[in-house]
Amino acid sequence: MQQLAIIQYGTAKEAFQLQQGTELKPQEFQVLVKVAGFGLNYADVMARNGLYKDAPKIPFVPGYEIEGQVIDRGSQVPEEIMGKRVVAFTRFGGYADLALADYRALSQIPEEMPGGEACALATQYGTAYYMTNYLGRLHKGEIALIHACAGGVGTALTQLCHLQGVRVVGLCSTSQKVDYLKKMGVEFPINYREVNYSAAIEKEFGKRKMNLIFNTVAGKSFKKDLKLLAHGGHLFCFGGAARSGQKSHLLNDLAFLMKTGFVSPLFMMMKAQGIIGVNMLRIADHRIDIIGHCLHALVSLWEKKKIRPQVGATFPATEIAAAHQLLESGESTGKVYVYW
Template sequence: MNTEGLVEVVLPGKVKPEGLQIRHGAIPAPGPGQVVVRVEATGVSFAEQQMRRGRYYDQPPFPFVPGYDLVGTVSATGEGVAPGLSGTRVAALVKTGGWASHVIVDAADLVEVPDGVGAAEAETLVVNGITAWQMLHRTARVRPGQTILVHGANGGVGSVLVQLARAAGVKVIGTASSRHHDALRARGVVPVDYRAENVPARVRELAPDGVDAVFDHIGGASVVASWGLLAPGGTLVAYGSASTRDDEGSKQWPVLKLLGRVWLWNSLPNRRHAYFFNVWAGRALSRNRFRARLRSDLARVFEALQRGEVVAQIAASLPLTSAAEALRLAESGTVAGKVVLTP
């Protein structure tokens, strides 16, 4: 009989980080087609920062357990699941529920983590790696020799994206505060200080004919400027609305406004393209295809990690019960990479 017990972090409402609650209970039993994953690492994504403010556009009603992704070991299997899956280290994209010691996941949603890859390393590359890979190779379809602009090049997604781009032979301009510039230069990225420089003017100096792709998580005025920096045939990939994180009012409006701009820009008689990237896109239409892509793309990211093309950037590692401190640190803007929680 398992006597470990369940530990999970609850977001009770719109609260400061210290308003998070720790809840204890019994480890749930898996249903048909499900497994219980004993979590070894989960993390703080930008999504949780929005969720605690009630600003993530499709978050569930309060209270709920946040946690966008996780890495752990299968500890129990339900009916219809191969018993041999027990003991396997896996990764999963869950959107919510990951900030817990044990999580029920559909077995079909699991991606095996290669031997030799640590749990915290793998965690930094689940949602961030899938997002970066799919935006680069499925949406923008970058090619060697092209030049791209990555906003937030030191962040969770940005830090993975610039490394994957460099591995693909792409030239990268990355925005970040000056404290991160040396690290970006070491990765072959041309840094731009978004606090001290006029970003559009500086990018035009570096790429007079425009860039082939822009990856913009900021939204608002930034995404308009990003569109104007594209070369003919270039692609804008918008994947967030960070500039509205602390706003009040409708949480859907920033995304709807962004979608409207994307539709308008694509209707114009020009050769540029705009996309709003959502890692969950297509799941409702074809769950099997979504799962196949997720397995394939995350496997490629893990392969890049094993080849040394990507370095897992762990900003900090804290216990699950220190989720408030971890969230506060992630929101501070002072760290590079991803803050990891380890139950």
């Protein structure tokens, strides 16, 4: 089997090595998948730079999602899954042409579903669905502020919000991405590099009008978002992109924590607000059934043409460095997909 391993921290060109892996044997709840392709996530970039605390020690094979055909199964896996085309959550190990996955965290997919769209469902749409549909309900007429709105999770959040009549304010970093957000139907797209997004939002909507905020950045943006959050609103924190670009060091970690700030639950209670931290790896570790629930629901929405993942770029596995460079640059939109 072939696998793309991170052998050292650093740039995409120096970090990866294409190597032969050892034989994989599925455990009782696992399946072995012949991988057609896998998706990239920003957590992969953080892991490559040594900034993702949950990542294994180097050398390791990254990758959270795969799509391909089931070719072997463990003792507790139903026989009917054999030979089926699936999309699966892998919790590392996905950058390989053979990979193991827990059968409870996969879904069968139709042959006509493009590989890039399938991979988008596993982690990015799965994260979005967990926040918008599993943890609670969205309500028609609410306003949602979405950071990195042109990215994979941002695209998913936008579509899922629109399905339930939620208005979307989308943050992005380029004029091209503003155009992308307009095509997606984002009501108020903002290039945060050109304007102060909090001032622009308050001018357009008034103070404390954001019912939902989806923050994948943390750092200084978290404090700004709290001032925009409506009474009774919810702020979801599911990333730390503001930490990217710095070396792994205790002082940098502390500085990042200080910039993000600390919140008392008493102050949140007085405003009837909620802050929810989302880490899908922890969900996979402790409630694997939730991953499967979200994936099955998303495949059903795809089949009903209610969602349509956007694949912004596709690369062969031999060009993994270029794929990573694009994702890290902030220039990509939608899903970045890599195929064997």
